[in-house]
Amino acid sequence: TKSNGGRSGSIVAPLVANEEGEEVQKIDVNPPKGTRDFAPEDMRLRNWLFNHFKEVSRLFGYEEVDYPVLETEALFIRKAGEEIRDQLYCFEDRGKRRVALRPELTPSLARLVIQKGKSVSLPLKWFAIGQCWRYERMTRGRRREHYQWNMDIIGVPQVTAEAELISSIVTFFKRIGITASDVGFKVSSRKVLQEMLRKYGVPETLFGRVCIIIDKIEKIPIDEIKKELGSTGISEDAIEQLLQVLSVKSLDDLEDVLGGAGEAIADLKQLFSLAEKFGYSEWIQFDASVVRGLAYYTGIVFEGFDRKGNLRAICGGGRYDRLLPTYGGDDIPACGFGFGDAVIVELLKEKNLLPELGQEVENIVCALEKDLQGAAATVATTLRSKGQTVDLVLESKPLKWVFKRAARINARRLILVGKTEWEDGSVSVKVLSSGEQFQVKLNDLE
Numbered sequence: 074t075k076s077n078g079g080r081s082g083s084i085v086a087p088l089v090a091n092e093e094g095e096e097v098q099k100i101d102v103n104p105p106k107g108t109r110d111f112a113p114e115d116m117r118l119r120n121w122l123f124n125h126f127k128e129v130s131r132l133f134g135y136e137e138v139d140y141p142v143l144e145t146e147a148l149f150i151r152k153a154g155e156e157i158r159d160q161l162y163c164f165e166d167r168g169k170r171r172v173a174l175r176p177e178l179t180p181s182l183a184r185l186v187i188q189k190g191k192s193v194s195l196p197l198k199w200f201a202i203g204q205c206w207r208y209e210r211m212t213r214g215r216r217r218e219h220y221q222w223n224m225d226i227i228g229v230p231q232v233t234a235e236a237e238l239i240s241s242i243v244t245f246f247k248r249i250g251i252t253a254s255d256v257g258f259k260v261s262s263r264k265v266l267q268e269m270l271r272k273y274g275v276p277e278t279l280f281g282r283v284c285i286i287i288d289k290i291e292k293i294p295i296d297e298i299k300k301e302l303g304s305t306g307i308s309e310d311a312i313e314q315l316l317q318v319l320s321v322k323s324l325d326d327l328e329d330v331l332g333g334a335g336e337a338i339a340d341l342k343q344l345f346s347l348a349e350k351f352g353y354s355e356w357i358q359f360d361a362s363v364v365r366g367l368a369y370y371t372g373i374v375f376e377g378f379d380r381k382g383n384l385r386a387i388c389g390g391g392r393y394d395r396l397l398p399t400y401g402g403d404d405i406p407a408c409g410f411g412f413g414d415a416v417i418v419e420l421l422k423e424k425n426l427l428p429e430l431g432q433e434v435e436n437i438v439c440a441l442e443k444d445l446q447g448a449a450a451t452v453a454t455t456l457r458s459k460g461q462t463v464d465l466v467l468e469s470k471p472l473k474w475v476f477k478r479a480a481r482i483n484a485r486r487l488i489l490v491g492k493t494e495w496e497d498g499s500v501s502v503k504v505l506s507s508g509e510q511f512q513v514k515l516n517d518l519e
């Protein structure tokens with residue numbers, strides 16, 4: 074294979090002749106850089122995963138929504154220095170409009186909630202599974218698209234909302250065989266930072282930016298973090314105190330630093346007590362260093378991690394009470410999470426929990442001679458009308474070929490349409506697992 078993954082891009086593609094004998098460029102049959110095809114086997118795994126997402130969302134009473142993958146660029150323009158902004162897949166369309174492929178779903182949710190206005194009654198519990206995009210300049214071979222499952226609760230200010238969201242993710246993990254010894258949730262609240270910044274007189278307007286810088290605490294050297302914080306105008310002393318509070322190991326220690334009166338402590342205590350009631354205490358731990366990399370979070374934030382520490386965050390979410398007003402919407406509280414389709418598959422591979430999903434067809438129907446092709450079509454249609462899945466052999470093929478195909482598509486039964494049987498409306502059936510063979514009237518076949 075060529076160094077560029079077989080892409081014809083820069084290397085001159087071989088010339089091939091078309092029907093008219095003209096020399097044409099062989100097209101690049103690979104999908105665009107950073108994107109994936111879903112051939113049948115991949116699509117079966119994707120559907121298995123998404124069906125679990127949907128089943129959990131239904132269990133929790135959430136309604137499915139969706140939005141265009143294309144949005145105005147303005148929906149995602151935030152000045153907090155987020156990576157998601159630097160990698161926005163944006164362009165000018167033919168109408169000279171600035172547009173973008175969505176990098177996440179939450180802004181679209183906010184837009185739709187505002188659009189619906191008074192016509193919807195709160196609280197709203199919505200879920201979506203949508204493809205999200207990013208454009209990385211020097212793509213490090215990283216993907217430019219992934220699918221995200223989102224669940225959001227709009228209109229509930231209490232921490233019971235965040236507690237329920239975490240419960241839905243725990244429910245999902247349990248369904249696919251992931252346990253609390255495989256993964257956990259780091260939980261904190263951005264109100265910790267908010268209260269610290271207030272204590273040091275740092276203007277609220279810097280809140281988002283400070284969070285984004287601190288989210289990089291494990292990705293870039295601490296001196297770089299301090300430098301970036303300093304460049305926002307925060308004093309050295311305040312920076313020291315901030316970083317100090319982020320290394321606090323327990324809620325009690327946090328209470329010593331913040332005092333017991335603040336909302337951060339109250340929220341976190343309530344969340345941990347609700348975790349008990351939801352039955353997922355063993356899944357969550359307080360971790361003051363969790364801030365998440367999206368500017369709009371304002372309260373509880375959480376992220377799912379693999380306890381072996383080999384993988385990036387599995388999922389993440391939190392409260393975003395100020396997002397709707399930033400788009401000119403009413404002051405409606407909200408919280409939600411995003412769960413990508415990539416890391417979870419890596420985790421399942423590591424745990425050997427990937428399901429074995431083969432094609433499943435009940436019947437393969439085949440005419441034993443050319444002029445019975447119509448009869449075979451009738452047999453297939455009769456079975457299909459009874460809800461039976463049928464692979465109809467569409468051209469005359471030797472029996473050997475039919476048996477091979479039957480095995481490949483994992484058919485349960487082979488239905489042969491032969492001349493003599495068909496004269497009295499019968500077909501012959503071969504159960505492929507047992508080899509059992511019998512004749513039956515078509516109308517008695519189910």
Ligand SMILES: CC(=O)Nc1cnc2ccccc2c1
Nearest residue numbers: 205206207216217218219415
């Ligand atoms: C592990 C992975 O595929 N991450 C990923 C892939 N594509 C994205 C596209 C948009 C935003 C975030 C993305 C994140």
